[in-house]
Amino acid sequence: MKTLSPFSVKETNSFNVESIAPRAYFPKTIDDLVELANLSLSNFYILGEGFNTLFVKETTPIIIKPEFKGIEIQEHEHCTIVKAAASENWHSFVGFCIEKRINGLENLALIPGSVGAAPVQNIGAYGVELADYCQEVLWFDFKTKKTMVYKHVDCQFDYRESIFKNSLKNKGLIISVTFCFPKAWQANLSYAGLEHLAPSVSAKKVMDEVIKVRQAKLPDPHLLPNAGSFFKNPVIDGEQWEMLTAEYPDMPSYPQGDGKVKVAAGWLIEKTGLKGYQDKGVGVHEKQALVLVNYNAEQGKYIVDLAIHITNKVKSVFNIDLEPEVRMVFPQGEKNLVEYKNG
Numbered sequence: 001m002k003t004l005s006p007f008s009v010k011e012t013n014s015f016n017v018e019s020i021a022p023r024a025y026f027p028k029t030i031d032d033l034v035e036l037a038n039l040s041l042s043n044f045y046i047l048g049e050g051f052n053t054l055f056v057k058e059t060t061p062i063i064i065k066p067e068f069k070g071i072e073i074q075e076h077e078h079c080t081i082v083k084a085a086a087s088e089n090w091h092s093f094v095g096f097c098i099e100k101r102i103n104g105l106e107n108l109a110l111i112p113g114s115v116g117a118a119p120v121q122n123i124g125a126y127g128v129e130l131a132d133y134c135q136e137v138l139w140f141d142f143k144t145k146k147t148m149v150y151k152h153v154d155c156q157f158d159y160r161e162s163i164f165k166n167s168l169k170n171k172g173l174i175i176s177v178t179f180c181f182p183k184a185w186q187a188n189l190s191y192a193g194l195e196h197l198a199p200s201v202s203a204k205k206v207m208d209e210v211i212k213v214r215q216a217k218l219p220d221p222h223l224l225p226n227a228g229s230f231f232k233n234p235v236i237d238g239e240q241w242e243m244l245t246a247e248y249p250d251m252p253s254y255p256q257g258d259g260k261v262k263v264a265a266g267w268l269i270e271k272t273g274l275k276g277y278q279d280k281g282v283g284v285h286e287k288q289a290l291v292l293v294n295y296n297a298e299q300g301k302y303i304v305d306l307a308i309h310i311t312n313k314v315k316s317v318f319n320i321d322l323e324p325e326v327r328m329v330f331p332q333g334e335k336n337l338v339e340y341k342n343g
């Protein structure tokens with residue numbers, strides 16, 4: 001198995017910060033994964049393409065960067081089954097499917113990153129989530145040293161959540177993802193920015209439109225390092241929502257059907273006056289308050305400091321806790337903001 005010691009993550013994280021791992025492993029066969037499991041590593045981080053990862057300090061744990069490639073297609077009467085390996089690029093995979101007239105993922109075009117990371121936070125955009133089409137996930141378990149299949153129901157998909165991000169974190173890794181695309185397809189145009197398209201529009205046209213809107217709205221991480229939405233949209237209870245809308249009638253809100261309401265994290269940040277705020281080489285994007293950008297900081301700790309500043313402000317104005325969507329990696333492994341603040 002390919003191994004590098006030491007390994008700089010600078011080229012493989014979209015915040016473009018420097019951090020050094022003592023070693024990096026690049027498994028690309030099941031034998032490689034067994035070899036890796038035999039090492040019984042206790043502190044490591046599985047890295048896809050690093051578009052949702054913030055390396056916070058000068059050093060980082062051992063990196064495991066899977067290199068599983070390949071796409072297989074199986075035609076059935078009513079659906080097309082497509083299995084994509086973890087290290088395929090997500091956007092290229094979406095383009096590949098649409099080119100072959102396998103429709104369904106067009107709303108998820110241009111989401112940066114790998115196929116293997118997509119189920120971890122159940123990526124979503126423009127009214128569609130990975131969970132809508134994910135049939136199963138092929139997993140390698142480090143303890144049993146065997147592969148196993150997680151069917152859709154076992155994946156515990158939710159808004160930016162899955163079992164892979166929670167109870168299975170660091171217990172193994174995703175080798176491939178299998179999708180089921182029904183042949184009866186209808187464009188999903190429910191989301192703002194797509195409603196002007198005719199219901200008979202092709203999936204290719206929807207994909208092109210999504211790409212156009214995303215390019216206009218979001219800063220390109222290759223030009224201005226960022227990881228997309230830094231925070232999840234918080235879900236609050238109905239009582240708090242009523243109190244807040246009495247004061248802020250223009251607050252964007254999305255009822256969740258269980259009495260709870262999802263509110264827009266970007267709007268909350270903007271209302272605290274932090275849109276465009278900059279300090280120590282990092283800042284809140286001037287057009288998209290949900291996106292934190294690295295202008296010229298060498299290290300991720302300045303982004304974390306900014307994230308804490310933002311969460312404190314939002315808490316004091318709205319009494320809402322913002323939770324990062326971005327994975328934060330410290331020398332001891334992944335930590336969330338609360339764990340970091342508590343030392």
Ligand SMILES: Cc1cc2nc3c(=O)[nH]c(=O)nc-3n(C[C@H](O)[C@H](O)[C@H](O)COP(=O)(O)OP(=O)(O)OC[C@H]3O[C@@H](n4cnc5c(N)ncnc54)[C@H](O)[C@@H]3O)c2cc1C
Nearest residue numbers: 048049050051052053112113114116117123124174227228
């Ligand atoms: C400009 C921009 C726009 C974005 N827009 C969206 C959006 O619209 N919707 C959305 O949902 N996200 C969005 N994101 C976030 C990001 O694109 C996704 O989270 C994507 O899935 C990250 O893929 P990655 O390979 O870079 O993951 P990484 O950052 O490398 O890893 C993310 C997580 O997945 C885990 N992981 C990676 N590979 C594996 C594997 N094989 N097995 C097990 N665990 C693994 C990592 O350990 C980590 O916890 C955006 C990011 C950017 C920079």
